Amino acid sequence: MTAVQKPLLIALAVLLFFVFNAFNHLVFKDARLDLTEGQLYTLSEGSLNLVQGVEEPVQLYFFFSEAASRDLTPIRTYADRVESMLEEFALASNGMLLVERIDPAPFSEAEDEAAAFGLQAVPVSATGDSLYFGLAGSDALDNVETIPFFQPDREMFLEYEISQLIDRLARPKREMVGLISTLPVTNQVNPQTFQPEPGWQSILSLEDTVTLESIDVSAEEIPEGLAALVLIHPKSLPDQMKIALVRYLASGGKVIAFLDPLAEMDRAATSPMMPSLPSGQASSLNWLTRSLGVQMREAEVLGDPQLALSVSTPSGAPTRHLAILGLSNAQLNSESIVTAQLDSLNFASAGFFDIDSPTVAVETLIESSEFANGIAASQLQFLQNPEDLMQSFSEGSEARPIAVRLSGPTTLETGLEGDAPLEVSNLDLILVSDTDVLSDRLWVQVQNFFGQQVATAFADNGSLLTNLVDYFAGSQDLISVRSRGRFTRPFEVVQSLRREAEAQYLASAEQLQLELNETERQLADLESQQESDGVLRLSDEQEAALVRFQDEKLRIRKALRDVRHRLDQDIDQLGEHLKLLNIIVLPILLTLMLAMAAWAQLRKR
Numbered sequence: 001m002t003a004v005q006k007p008l009l010i011a012l013a014v015l016l017f018f019v020f021n022a023f024n025h026l027v028f029k030d031a032r033l034d035l036t037e038g039q040l041y042t043l044s045e046g047s048l049n050l051v052q053g054v055e056e057p058v059q060l061y062f063f064f065s066e067a068a069s070r071d072l073t074p075i076r077t078y079a080d081r082v083e084s085m086l087e088e089f090a091l092a093s094n095g096m097l098l099v100e101r102i103d104p105a106p107f108s109e110a111e112d113e114a115a116a117f118g119l120q121a122v123p124v125s126a127t128g129d130s131l132y133f134g135l136a137g138s139d140a141l142d143n144v145e146t147i148p149f150f151q152p153d154r155e156m157f158l159e160y161e162i163s164q165l166i167d168r169l170a171r172p173k174r175e176m177v178g179l180i181s182t183l184p185v186t187n188q189v190n191p192q193t194f195q196p197e198p199g200w201q202s203i204l205s206l207e208d209t210v211t212l213e214s215i216d217v218s219a220e221e222i223p224e225g226l227a228a229l230v231l232i233h234p235k236s237l238p239d240q241m242k243i244a245l246v247r248y249l250a251s252g253g254k255v256i257a258f259l260d261p262l263a264e265m266d267r268a269a270t271s272p273m274m275p276s277l278p279s280g281q282a283s284s285l286n287w288l289t290r291s292l293g294v295q296m297r298e299a300e301v302l303g304d305p306q307l308a309l310s311v312s313t314p315s316g317a318p319t320r321h322l323a324i325l326g327l328s329n330a331q332l333n334s335e336s337i338v339t340a341q342l343d344s345l346n347f348a349s350a351g352f353f354d355i356d357s358p359t360v361a362v363e364t365l366i367e368s369s370e371f372a373n374g375i376a377a378s379q380l381q382f383l384q385n386p387e388d389l390m391q392s393f394s395e396g397s398e399a400r401p402i403a404v405r406l407s408g409p410t411t412l413e414t415g416l417e418g419d420a421p422l423e424v425s426n427l428d429l430i431l432v433s434d435t436d437v438l439s440d441r442l443w444v445q446v447q448n449f450f451g452q453q454v455a456t457a458f459a460d461n462g463s464l465l466t467n468l469v470d471y472f473a474g475s476q477d478l479i480s481v482r483s484r485g486r487f488t489r490p491f492e493v494v495q496s497l498r499r500e501a502e503a504q505y506l507a508s509a510e511q512l513q514l515e516l517n518e519t520e521r522q523l524a525d526l527e528s529q530q531e532s533d534g535v536l537r538l539s540d541e542q543e544a545a546l547v548r549f550q551d552e553k554l555r556i557r558k559a560l561r562d563v564r565h566r567l568d569q570d571i572d573q574l575g576e577h578l579k580l581l582n583i584i585v586l587p588i589l590l591t592l593m594l595a596m597a598a599w600a601q602l603r604k605r
Contacts, residue, residue: 043088046477047163051089053477054096054170061136062086063114066103068124068131078152079133085158086135089166097166104132120148135162139169153456160481164209167478175473176225177210179203180217180241181232182283183265183435201446201455202438202462209466210473217241222248227473230465231257233266233435235283242287242414249412249429250422254472256465259284260435261298261351262377282377284351285431287415292406293358296433300374301349302400303393307331307369309346313385321386322393323349323375325368326459327402333365336405338467342460346442349380351433352400360410360427366403371395403432430468437461 043051064079083101090097104111111132115121119134135147145168147161154161168174179186186199198204206212215222215229220240222229229248234257237245249255260266266281284296303322310318325347332339345366352374355362373396375389383389406429413421436442443461447454457463470478 043092044159044481046481047089047159048092050163050167050170050477050481051093051097054093054166056096056140056170058093058097058166058169059138060086060090060097060099061113061117061138062099062101063104063110063117063119063132063134063136064101065105065130065132067105068129069133072124072131074152075131075133078150078155081155082135082150082158085162089162106130117144117146118148119146122149135165137165137169139172141172143169143172145169151454160478163478163481174209174211175227177206177212177469177473178215178222178226178229179212179232180215180229180234182217182235183233183263184267185232185438186212186214200438201440201444202465205455205462206466206469209478210469220244222253226253228254228256228469230469231255231285232438233258233260233263233283234285235263235266235281239414239416242416243419246288246412246414246422249427250424252426252428254428256430256432256468256472257285258432258435258438259296259351260349260433261296262301262349262380263435264349265436265439283435288412289406289429289431291413292360292410293356294360294362294404294406294431295354295356296351296431297354297374298351299377300351301377301380302347302352302368302372302402302433303375303389304368304372305390305393305395306371311386313387319387320390322389323380325350327366327368331367331369331399331402333363336363336365338471339365339464342463342467344459345437345461345464346459347402347434348436348442349377349434350402350437352402353404353431353433355401355404358406360406361408363405363407364401364403365405365430366432367399367401370397370399372400402434403430405430428472432468438465 062083064083069075069079086099090099102110102113104114106129114132114134114136117134117136119132119136121130121132123129124131134149137145145165147165150158184197184199185203188197188199189195190197203212210227213223213226217234218238218241221244231245245255261282261284263281263283282298284298286295286298289295301323302325304325305320305322307325307327308320308322309324309326311321311324313319327345327347329343332342332345334340352368352372373394375393379389379392407427410424410427411421412424412427413419438461440446443459444455444457447456
């Protein structure tokens, strides 16, 4: 290569580089390649369908305070994530979505505009600087919907929240959904303390998507125009409500019923001044579904050793509670749009259904593991120690339905004298055998965030209710977006190690408890044999027996510590192996693969 050719080649290479970049910008400007597992940066099919169905222009205003966030790197990173997501929506909308990013600088018209939309200004410094980080949308009719503040810890729901805002603007009319509940699920005043009590987050979240109309349990008819009806703990329904419910179903109405063999949130039935029998906390629709071949066991609670969650015992030690269950997607129907994209659900003292020669189509939405079985509800009514349930529990051999959908043509009857059966052309009834699943304690933590109540979900219980209602009353596309963002992956090997160690620990603990009980009995016998002067005198054999027991007690306690130590050691060792794999082994393997590919190319040349 001559001295003249070399500069020309360099100049040509530089020119080709700029030409390629210009061509790439023009031709592939809107191209996207998402290599993340789960397609984190790609709109789901539901979002695409929803945004492509927008028929009138929608303007989206993304407000983000540049100056106030200068030193907040995580917030700025998340803001870029939000803007990227908004751009994806705009690209897919065929020009129907227009996105504008606005910096509401202090004392600017943009700040006034953000405040007028109702966006939340969060103070971020002692000098009074406020951060705006929200979204406002408006349609051609000047309807406005907002996301007041993008919570970074809710990134998993980002796509859903944006889709929901767009859906509300595209379909401004909300569906009306009826609510009949004997539990305090809505905002109300405590009759004992006369203090206001907030409603359950699952119900409050539902009110974001539909208009709820509360119906008194003693009503004689169900209002017309409802898209669906939600029943929560329908215990002791009056005859007129039973008749109204059957007529509603016969007229094509859709019902979602949350039942319970032992509703722990039923305060009226669990008053400390008047303890009730378990039946006082039970509710079912067996009077309606028995003739269809479906019944919930009213006197039994579902126990499942495979899905049991850990709770604290009176002594402070953790143990697995057979009736408090943590379900994963393995227990959820992957073919149902309602449950397919949920990841985790928590239940407490739930029931289960017996299905025997049903006369309608029965679809199981949620089920237990194959090791589940019934526990008498009376055992849990006054349970002090969850370990007591383990001692009398007998494992089952088949999965038990926890939530089912009944559909198809049928005949319904109330069972009341003189009330004629009614023909139903297409029954739509969903039964869930737990009401506590909707209560806050099983799925959400509510905290105060700069004067605002912020709910952080640790399970998908709230999404379950919203999905069920949306299935009957809302957008089918929105359901497929709702729970898409939860990407936590359990360490299954670690969980397996912990379960094995806990099983060993429980066996050792039971043995120790038996020996303690026996010793206490022996001590009581010895004390009853004390002399008339009140002095307890032990023989040499008795003293030797006590010494032996104390030594044995110390030995078993040491064994318990060893079990715990081995558990921690196994988990730590697994963690070190994972670090070694990710930091050293995988990079070396990738480097070798690239080197081999390069070598193969050289050989071909």
